[in-house]
Amino acid sequence: MFSFARLGLGSFLALAVLTAHTWADDSSTIPLGTDGVNINIVPNQYIIEFEGEPDTDAGEQATQDFFKSLSDGGISYTVYENYTSLFNGVFIGVDDKYFDAVYGITSAASVWATRLSNAGDQPPVPPNLPTSPPLPNLAHEYTGVNRVHNSTQWDGTGIKVGILDSGIDYNHPAFGGCYKTPGCRIQYGGNYVNDTDRADPLDTCNGHGTHVAGVLAGNHKEFRGVAPNATLGIYRIMDCKGVAPTNWVIKAAIQAEKDGMQVVNLSLGTPGGWRGWGESSIVNKLVRRGIYVITAAGNNGMDGLWTVVSPAVATQGIAVGAMELPRYYALHLNVTVAGKTIPIQRTEQQTDIPSLNLRNVRLVRATDADGTDLACTPLTQEIKGALVLAQRGTCDYTTKAINVLNAGGVALAIYNNRTDDMGPISYNQAVTLPSFSLTIADGQALVKLLGESGGSAATATVNHEVYAFDNALAYTPASYSAWGPDPEGAIKPDLLAPGSNVYSTLPLNMGSYGSMSGTSMAAPYVTGLVALLVQSQRATANLTLISNVVHTATPAKNAAGQYFSVAQQGTGLVNAWNALHADLAFTLRRSVPVYYDDRHYTKFPLKLWWENRVNAKVTYHFFSQPALSVSGVGTDSQSATPPRISTTAASVSFKQTSVSALAGNEGFAEVTISSSKFDRRDFMVYSGYIQATPTVGTGGINYTLPYLGSAYATVNLPLLQSNYAGLPCLLRESGGGCLDAKSVHRFTLTGKDFPVVAYRLQAPARQLMIKIAYAATPNSIHASVESYLYGMQSRSMDTNGVPFYTFRWNGRGHYVGKPLDVFDLPKNKYVLRFTFLSVFMNTESQTYFTPTIQLDGP
Known part of the structure; x- marks a missing residue:
């Protein structure tokens, strides 16, 4: 993603499951792909997991039985890789026409398509950006990380953290400027991508992995990641386009385990994923080996429910969505009119022409022959030497730029005519005019300001410095952040972390520092916190650590004071201080599945299992808080994006409303949740929070325990959308x-x-x-x-x-x-x-x- 751009879909999107098309809703034709091939599934390639563990008689027998079945059936195959670590399996080439036959071989425990996970719909960060300085991470002030850094010794020292991504610019001073040398922080890793002869994971063509690593563990002057002294393992599994096939993910995961990684970050995925897909299965296998795995939830939030990616749907990993925070850095222009100077956020300009460096140039609103500010026809006013403000729409950006250039303008600012994200400006032919985009709100404010100036000349100063802007969306889930639940109804995402306009490291040839948006940025924030928890040794068991991270977060409310759905935010914004000072650990156990097929039940019991982790008696009180209910289908039984909202909530009753826990003790509290208030034809997913607060004066922190369920029979949920352009x-x-x-x-x-x-x-x-x-x-x-x-x-x-x-x-x-x-x-x-x-x-x-x-x- 371009540095400093506020791109709504962020940095963690994936390709669709079958043939991709570019098609507008108002098109009279449906353009198809060239061959109908599944573009995010590699043809004729599969990963097979055999029954039995590696290097056991049962595992060896299952392997032999599988290949015998192929030979007996006359199915030709090619073995690309054998897996005898982490799981018993093989990466194999088989003609797709035999998929049903391969799927049916009983000695194969799992048959995984080789999928192409993706790091985002954004282009790679462009080279030749002006060098940006290290700045403090603004997010740390709102997540408790600054408090942890300033008052404890926990900084990740001695903890091995693996990052499976696009590599890293190890020459960057934030990572020590070294790779696998004595005393270097990057001691492990390798390159699993076949687009270069390099064995090391140098990131020079993408920037995504370097940015992720900075959020997690960067350390350079004022800039510090969450775990700034962690030891890093960098495993390059994404190519320059941000694509990673399943077999690269598996090879890197196997090596990360061999290298002794204690925590692993995966900021990649395929949207709408399932637990049984290969990437999700690999996450669960790593966790079973004692490795904590944190994943990005995905950036398909605008598509509504069930959009969390694989591997984030893995049952044993921590899936992280994105939260908006109160302040963020962004490129800007300073506009001065009538003696008042106002900073206005802007995107990056093109990088194939010299960087903008304008000082007190005239700011002029475009006026064309039609009296509009669209700049779609030759401009009529004097604009020589001016920065020109024009509105998006009617004609393409190239036409606007040529008209401004021909009239003598020195730069072009195009403001949006919609509330979506324009991103940086690009042209369909070479134009030497520096250009950038503004939001609709800022553009309209500038138009109003220029109109009210009473003839006062407006000037603008534009360079490559950043400004800390206030965020009107503060403490709300990012619009792009993927919604849960997972396809089988489990709570995903687990929680949220800073994801929008996150300032972090970039490769040196891409400007050293810059901002990206997406759940790719949120995941390493939590990964860094997990590294601190491992260092603190306060949580020595997997479920305890996950509880400390997830159940100490703070759920967010909308402007009306209603909690956003658990399906959108999990337990809310991560709180590092609380996670590192938790005295109780909770696990939630239910007597029925999390998201059961509600044809026969309207009530189900929920057990809140707790364990006292401190050497003192603690007393907590329980109470419930409903969250908004949401539906993925409208009243016409067709897709609802964004999800349909309801304030109807499930009923919660407690068998006991408090717990007094002696040091080292464990037990449970019983809760019953009822969905009887709902009309099942509304297809509502209800959710809420059971909150545990300490007795006044006893210390302790607040805990948030989420619940979620369906108030309908899942088998009745309409799968096919029939009001979309005549489909199917x-x-x-x-x-x-x-x-x-x-x-x-x-x-x-x-x-x-x-x-x-x-x-x-x-x-x-x-x-x-x-x-x-x-x-x-x-x-x-x-x-x-x-x-x-x-x-x-x-x-x-x-x-x-x-x-x-x-x-x-x-x-x-x-x-x-x-x-x-x-x-x-x-x-x-x-x-x-x-x-x-x-x-x-x-x-x-x-x-x-x-x-x-x-x-x-x-």
């Missing part, structure tokens, strides 16, 4: 819109004359089965295309312009129950039946039949 529908790969549902459509299966089905998922579907029937008997299955389709489907995400999935049929299938016998169907008329199974894979399902497909070739 049949298309022709060569282009165009949806084909008529009542007609017969002929396909030659040559060139781009293939049938494509487009559909949009508005809720998680665990499994998609695609079957073939003769058009004359659509309810009688003739053959199968896919029975599992990579096991699970995610929600459709709008990230990168991908509002739906597509499936391209090549005319192949296999008889049901005979996945090895893949064949080309003969010329005939067929229909494809798409069956979507809900979270619990009950017999209830949602089905779509295509129009008649007549195969005429090849």
